[in-house]
Amino acid sequence: MEKKSWANADCPIARAVDLLGEWGSLLIVREAFGGTTRFDAFQKRLGISRNLLTTRLNKLVDGGVLKRRPIATDAKRQEYVLTEMGEDLLTLVVAMRQWGDRWLFTPDTVPADLIDGRDGALVSPLEVRSATGRPLTLADIRLKRRRRSEDG
Amino acid sequence: MEKKSWANADCPIARAVDLLGEWGSLLIVREAFGGTTRFDAFQKRLGISRNLLTTRLNKLVDGGVLKRRPIATDAKRQEYVLTEMGEDLLTLVVAMRQWGDRWLFTPDTVPADLIDGRDGALVSPLEVRSATGRPLTLADIRLKRRRRSEDG
Numbered sequence A, B: 001m002e003k004k005s006w007a008n009a010d011c012p013i014a015r016a017v018d019l020l021g022e023w024g025s026l027l028i029v030r031e032a033f034g035g036t037t038r039f040d041a042f043q044k045r046l047g048i049s050r051n052l053l054t055t056r057l058n059k060l061v062d063g064g065v066l067k068r069r070p071i072a073t074d075a076k077r078q079e080y081v082l083t084e085m086g087e088d089l090l091t092l093v094v095a096m097r098q099w100g101d102r103w104l105f106t107p108d109t110v111p112a113d114l115i116d117g118r119d120g121a122l123v124s125p126l127e128v129r130s131a132t133g134r135p136l137t138l139a140d141i142r143l144k145r146r147r148r149s150e151d152g
Helices: A012-020 A025-033 A039-046 A050-062 A090-103 B012-020 B025-033 B039-046 B050-062 B090-103
Strands: A066-071 A074-082 A112-116 A141-145 B066-071 B074-082 B112-116 B141-145
Touching (some): A039 A050, B012 B025, B025 B039, B025 B090, B039 B074
Antiparallel strands (some): A141 B112, B066 B074
16 A cells, blocks of 8 residues: 655645554544553553554654653653643544544443533533634635635 | 454544544545545545545445535536535544644644634634533543443
8 A cells, every 4th residue: 555644745634644643543642641651551452562552652752742751660661641732632532532422323322421520511512613702614614725825 | 564443442532543544534534625526636636546545435435424426417427525424524624723733833834724704714723611611621521431430
């Protein structure tokens, strides 16, 4: 299978796919959001080979999503934690979870709810909104190129 | 490389990754949001082989994200359009674009802006919010399992 890198593509989605779109990468990010930090824990929870996990973790570290830090109780070994860039994937991870809940489960098989820890209420479905807060649909949105032409 | 299917995993993110996480799939979805419908147009814009594109399109159709419909001017041929399930990926695609703009470009190289077609104002950054509209951070959110234990 030929493979093309989109790392320098002139599109943020293409670049994000290049960094995150390989098989397993987003599940590593999901695990990191859930508090997993150790190599062995990632491996056990995802059930993927050590070689593949190493490759994926290295790419996420090189790309700035994860960082290595010494394990407090064992300074020779390292664990993996989200960087600020990685934590900013929260919106993407929540969007994926909410879409999956709606379309890949039936209402009575949804396995878990995202809740606000302070009051236990459900997190709202993400909505695309205008600058003034009005909900926007696909028909409302346009992509305006900054360079070349005015209209993308 | 071993490959494990997460199609039946007990996690909406894993199922979404199984459906969308293969190399190129999300870029096909991005193109579909941009109005691309024809096989040849997808192929030209993404620069991937016809075989790979066929495989990816079939999976997206089988998974319910795209549907085939006859081309009005050439009833023998078909084009690909987003289903309701596919259009509901708008939030995910916007989340990916906004994250990519923030972290994979510098402010002066962001290639395009998402705007509200009605007034030209920028689309707001997506925010995870509580049921009452309060912005939530990662520290505020918990995942509450519906079955097994009360706390995931």
